[in-house]
Amino acid sequence: MSDxxxxxxxxxxxxxxxxxxxxxIAAAADRNGQLTKPPGALGRLEEIAQWVAGWQGTAxxxxxxxxxxxxxxxxxxxxxxxxxxxxxxxxxxxxxxxxGGAAINQLAKTFGAKMTVEALDLETPTADFTEGPAMSEAExxxxxxxxxxxxxxxxxxxxxxEMGIGNTTAAAAIATALYGGDWVGRGTGVDDAxxxxxxxxxxxxxxxxxxxxxDGLQALxxxxxxxxxxxxxxxxxxxxxxxxxxxxxxxxxxxxxxxAAAVPGSIDHTxxxxxxxxxxxxxxxxxxxxxxxLSLGLRLGEGSGAALAIAVVRAACACQSGMATFAEAGVAAx
Amino acid sequence: MSDxxxxxxxxxxxxxxxxxxxxxIAAAADRNGQLTKPPGALGRLEEIAQWVAGWQGTAxxxxxxxxxxxxxxxxxxxxxxxxxxxxxxxxxxxxxxxxGGAAINQLAKTFGAKMTVEALDLETPTADFTEGPAMSEAExxxxxxxxxxxxxxxxxxxxxxEMGIGNTTAAAAIATALYGGDWVGRGTGVDDAxxxxxxxxxxxxxxxxxxxxxDGLQALxxxxxxxxxxxxxxxxxxxxxxxxxxxxxxxxxxxxxxxAAAVPGSIDHTxxxxxxxxxxxxxxxxxxxxxxxLSLGLRLGEGSGAALAIAVVRAACACQSGMATFAEAGVAAx
Numbered sequence: 001m002s003d004x005x006x007x008x009x010x011x012x013x014x015x016x017x018x019x020x021x022x023x024x025i026a027a028a029a030d031r032n033g034q035l036t037k038p039p040g041a042l043g044r045l046e047e048i049a050q051w052v053a054g055w056q057g058t059a060x061x062x063x064x065x066x067x068x069x070x071x072x073x074x075x076x077x078x079x080x081x082x083x084x085x086x087x088x089x090x091x092x093x094x095x096x097x098x099x100g101g102a103a104i105n106q107l108a109k110t111f112g113a114k115m116t117v118e119a120l121d122l123e124t125p126t127a128d129f130t131e132g133p134a135m136s137e138a139e140x141x142x143x144x145x146x147x148x149x150x151x152x153x154x155x156x157x158x159x160x161x162e163m164g165i166g167n168t169t170a171a172a173a174i175a176t177a178l179y180g181g182d183w184v185g186r187g188t189g190v191d192d193a194x195x196x197x198x199x200x201x202x203x204x205x206x207x208x209x210x211x212x213x214x215d216g217l218q219a220l221x222x223x224x225x226x227x228x229x230x231x232x233x234x235x236x237x238x239x240x241x242x243x244x245x246x247x248x249x250x251x252x253x254x255x256x257x258x259x260a261a262a263v264p265g266s267i268d269h270t271x272x273x274x275x276x277x278x279x280x281x282x283x284x285x286x287x288x289x290x291x292x293x294l295s296l297g298l299r300l301g302e303g304s305g306a307a308l309a310i311a312v313v314r315a316a317c318a319c320q321s322g323m324a325t326f327a328e329a330g331v332a333a334x
Numbered sequence: 335m336s337d338x339x340x341x342x343x344x345x346x347x348x349x350x351x352x353x354x355x356x357x358x359i360a361a362a363a364d365r366n367g368q369l370t371k372p373p374g375a376l377g378r379l380e381e382i383a384q385w386v387a388g389w390q391g392t393a394x395x396x397x398x399x400x401x402x403x404x405x406x407x408x409x410x411x412x413x414x415x416x417x418x419x420x421x422x423x424x425x426x427x428x429x430x431x432x433x434g435g436a437a438i439n440q441l442a443k444t445f446g447a448k449m450t451v452e453a454l455d456l457e458t459p460t461a462d463f464t465e466g467p468a469m470s471e472a473e474x475x476x477x478x479x480x481x482x483x484x485x486x487x488x489x490x491x492x493x494x495x496e497m498g499i500g501n502t503t504a505a506a507a508i509a510t511a512l513y514g515g516d517w518v519g520r521g522t523g524v525d526d527a528x529x530x531x532x533x534x535x536x537x538x539x540x541x542x543x544x545x546x547x548x549d550g551l552q553a554l555x556x557x558x559x560x561x562x563x564x565x566x567x568x569x570x571x572x573x574x575x576x577x578x579x580x581x582x583x584x585x586x587x588x589x590x591x592x593x594a595a596a597v598p599g600s601i602d603h604t605x606x607x608x609x610x611x612x613x614x615x616x617x618x619x620x621x622x623x624x625x626x627x628l629s630l631g632l633r634l635g636e637g638s639g640a641a642l643a644i645a646v647v648r649a650a651c652a653c654q655s656g657m658a659t660f661a662e663a664g665v666a667a668x
Contacts, residue, residue, distance in 0.1 A: 036430050037437055038418065038522035042638070043611055043631025084372065085666065092665040096370050101658025103371055110652045111645070188372035277377055294628065296646065297377025304376070311445070311645030312630065318444045324435025331426040332419065 003148055007137055007217045010144055010236070014263040017239045020054030028053035031060070034325040044293070048271065048313055049320030055244045055269050056156060060321035063314040066113035067155035068303050069234050070097060070104060071147060071162050073120045073227035076128035077205070078166030082198045084189045087125070087165045094119045094163065103300055104161060107307035111314070113159070118150055120226035129173065130204035133211075133222040140221040140229050147233025151241065157313060158245040159273070160234045160252060161303020162227040168278060169198050171254035173205045173223035175280065177212040178261050179287055185250070185279035188299075216261030224258070231255035239269045246313060248306035249276035249299065253284045260288060271313070274298060274305030337482055341471055341551045344478055344570070348597040351573045354388030362387035365394070368659040378627070382605065382647055383654030389578040389603050390490060394655035397648040400447035401489035402637050403568050404431060404438060405481060405496050407454045407561035410462035411539070412500030416532045418523045421459070421499045428453045428497065437634055438495060441641035445648070447493070452484055454560035463507065464538035467545075467556040474555040474563050481567025485575065491647060492579040493607070494568045494586060495637020496561040502612060503532050505588035507539045507557035509614065511546040512595050513621055519584070519613035522633075550595030558592070565589035573603045580647060582640035583610035583633065587618045594622060605647070608632060608639030 004010040028050045033039065040046065052061040072094045078087040096102045097117045100109075108115040120143055126134035135143070151158060164170075168187035175183035184198045206212070209222035220229055232255040238245045247253055247270050259266045272290035275282055277299040285292060293312050298305045326333040338344040362384045367373065374380065386395040406428045412421040430436045431451045434443075442449040454477055460468035469477070485492060498504075502521035509517035518532045540546070543556035554563055566589040572579045581587055581604050593600045606624035609616055611633035619626060627646050632639045660667040 035437075036427070036435060037634055041522065041632065041634040042437060043633065045630060045632065089666050092663065093370070096658055096663040096665055099658070099663065101370060101663045103369075103376060103653045103657055106652040106656040107649055109656070110649050188375065293630070294646075296379060296627070298375065298379065299377065300371055300375040308646065308649050311649075312628075312642065315441055315444050315642050315645075318440040319437045322440040322443070323437055324430055324433070329426065329430040329433070329435045331430055332423050 002145065004141065006141060011217060011262050014236055014259065014266050017266060018242055021057040024057045024059055025050055025054040027059035028320060032320060035323040036326055036329050036331050042319055045316035045319055048316035051271065052244050052313065052317055055242045061317045062321065063157040063317045065155050066111065066157040066310050067152050068104065068108050068113045068115045068159040068161060068307055069150045070115065070117045070303060071120060071227035071230035072122060073164045073225040074122050074125035075164060075166035075170055075225045076125045076134065077130065077169050077201055080197060080201050081194060082169040082201055083165045083187060085165050090163055090165045091122050102302060103304050104302040104307060107304055111307060111310045113307065113310060116150055118146060118230065120146060120230055126225050129223050130201055130208055132208055134224060135221050137221060143226040143229035144233035147230030148237040151234050151237040153241055155243055157310065158238045158243050159303045159306040159310065160231045161248050162231060162251050162301055164225055164227045167225055167228065167251050169201055170223055170225050170228060171251040173202045174219045174254040174258060175284055176202055176206055177219040177223055178214065178257055183280040216258040220258040228255045232258050235259055235267065235270065239266065245270045246273040246306040246309050247290065248273055248303045249301060250278040250281040250284060251301055253281065253288060256288060257284065273309030276305060336479065338475065340475060345551060345596050348570055348593065348600050351600060352576055355391040358391045358393055359384055359388040361393035362654060366654060369657040370660055370663050370665050376653055379650035379653055382650035385605065386578050386647065386651055389576045395651045396655065397491040397651045399489050400445065400491040400644050401486050402438065402442050402447045402449045402493040402495060402641055403484045404451045404637060405454060405561035405564035406456060407498045407559040408456050408459035409498060409500035409504055409559045410459045410468065411464065411503050411535050414531060414535050415528060416503040416535055417499045417521060418528065419499050424497055424499045425456050436636060437638050438636040438641060441638055445641060445644045447641065447644060450484055452480060452564065454480060454564055460559050463557050464535055464542055466542055468558060469555050471555060477560040477563035478567035481564030482571040485568050485571040487575055489577055491644065492572045492577045493637045493640040493644065494565045495582050496565060496585050496635055498559055498561045501559055501562065501585050503535055504557055504559050504562060505585040507536045508553045508588040508592060509618055510536055510540055511553040511557055512548065512591055517614040550592040554592040562589045566592050569593055569601065569604065573600060579604045580607040580640040580643050581624065582607055582637045583635055584612040584615040584618060585635055587615065587622060590622060591618065607643030610639060
């Protein structure tokens with residue numbers, strides 16, 4: 001199935017996405033005001049529940065069908081010494097996901113989320129973006145489509161995560177193309193020499209791909225990777241299905257940034273799950289206008305920080321949908 | 335069953351409590367270093383898992399038997415206009431807890447925790463502490479014992495929460511007695527006049543109970559309430575059983591502060607679940623030396639913020655105990 005055959009078609013689709021249901025938001029706010037608690041006493045849980053209500057189109061939202069989509073890809077720039085781990089680790093970690101041994105597996109099990117894993121042409125890394133575009137248009141469109149297809153249309157909450165040795169470099173290059181400035185950080189833990197190599201690689205990538213500057217979908221194609229494009233495709237599909245989505249860390253947010261740059265408002269169905277310890281993540285969230293739910297120093301990727309935030313969104317919806325009203329409980333409303 | 339018949343006996347018990355298992359902490363740290371993730375990439379989840387490991391005495395801790403103990407009490411000072419809600423709401427909310435309609439019920443269900451509710455002599459509020467001690471020694475000891483008895487000895491993670499109209503005033507008075515300064519805040523939402531009344535009531539309480547100054551258990555007796563004492567008793571029992579405990583908001587932390595003042599180190603088995611929107615909670619956590627896991631603007635009580643943090647502690651332990659090692663998964667360790 002092909003929902004779009006070019007980046008232009010994808011962008012047109014993105015521009016025609018549905019918005020939230022204002023009637024449901026108002027009904028949720030009205031219900032919130034009647035629940036057995038002092039006004040505002042659940043803090044951000046109240047706004048989260050109303051936000052989910054809007055996207056799900058009901059005053060009593062549910063999150064019992066959470067899905068975590070993990071995408072893996074390999075990067076040409078990994079050969080340039082930008083990671084503390086060898087490129088083979090991408091495929092090894094995909095096997096670990098399949099066998100249930102990774103952190104994200106434990107989080108998915110803990111929070112009762114369905115987890116799917118898609119490895120995207122690991123044997124064929126993207127081209128080295130210091131020498132030209134990482135992907136052809138056909139390649140990036142295929143990756144977007146893979147992400148689009150991975151979303152379960154019956155899910156009511158989505159997390160997208162990634163694995164890809166070298167992908168903090170790709171994400172930093174995307175952010176640099178979209179916003180300028182310095183977005184390079186230590187990723188999985190490179191030393192000072194590695195950090196310097198990452199900076200040089202990003203600078204070379206920008207120089208080799210002038211078309212990426214300020215253009216969300218060209219930045220995705222020229223500097224991203226297949227897993228980053230697949231995340232963007234899954235985020236877009238979630239929007240088409242009005243499934244609320246929790247953003248993970250720096251790389252997931254770079255994918256989101258490509259969508260936001262392509263069509264303003266196109267990530268309004270997303271919430272920031274956490275603030276990563278990857279240095280530039282906080283600034284990237286600032287660019288996206290998102291306030292993170294959690295700040296626990298995670299910097300793993302795999303969708304792990306967002307998966308943890310499933311608990312917060314679920315708790316918010318459980319209170320909104322399950323609490324008694326003052327009238328039902330016979331409690332004086334103060 | 336009576337485990338202590340006086341505050342002196344309770345204090346002696348508190349001083350003889352077991353500490354964490356250093357061998358288990360070392361084994362947990364060693365295991366953590368072998369798990370399939372970059373070192374430190376799970377951030378605070380790693381330290382949380384090792385902390386639970388120490389109290390549970392195993393490198394692979396579990397949190398499948400979480401318990402939430404809720405205690406309710408009424409306060410003589412509630413008659414002085416210190417709350418936005420009438421005192422009858424305490425009993426009404428207890429019924430709401432029993433019928434499953436409160437926020438904490440939804441959170442307990444969401445996170446699979448066993449919830450118990452104990453109403454402590456609601457028909458007999460504590461004495462008005464502006465005129466003398468809120469409780470006699472026999473009364474506070476009975477409340478401590480009720481909390482002690484409420485803990486399920488098979489639980490492996492504990493939350494204690496409260497309901498009691500007027501109890502932010504009691505908690506502010508306790509904090510003032512222990513630390514000096516101003517600890518009065520808006521609680522469930524009093525207006526400026528209510529806030530001024532709270533301040534005056536706390537000042538009068540301190541003047542009427544000079545024995546409470548700097549003395550944890552006397553502050554609990556003279557200025558606390560039955561639900562606050564029961565929380566302190568449950569916290570002590572958790573320590574005796576080496577069950578790790580998640581602290582909730584301002585009132586729960588006032589109970590913990592009484593223990594910490596009575597015997598330094600006696601709340602080492604506790605972690606701060608969240609930062610409440612109640613103004614003085616952050617400063618109280620600072621006094622206790624605790625860094626909150628969550629900061630979502632909750633100010634409800636009922637153990638709600640701590641219950642939300644069950645998800646974080648559970649996720650931490652699930653990763654620590656369930657992840658594959660590099661050797662098991664055949665992943666290159668970088």
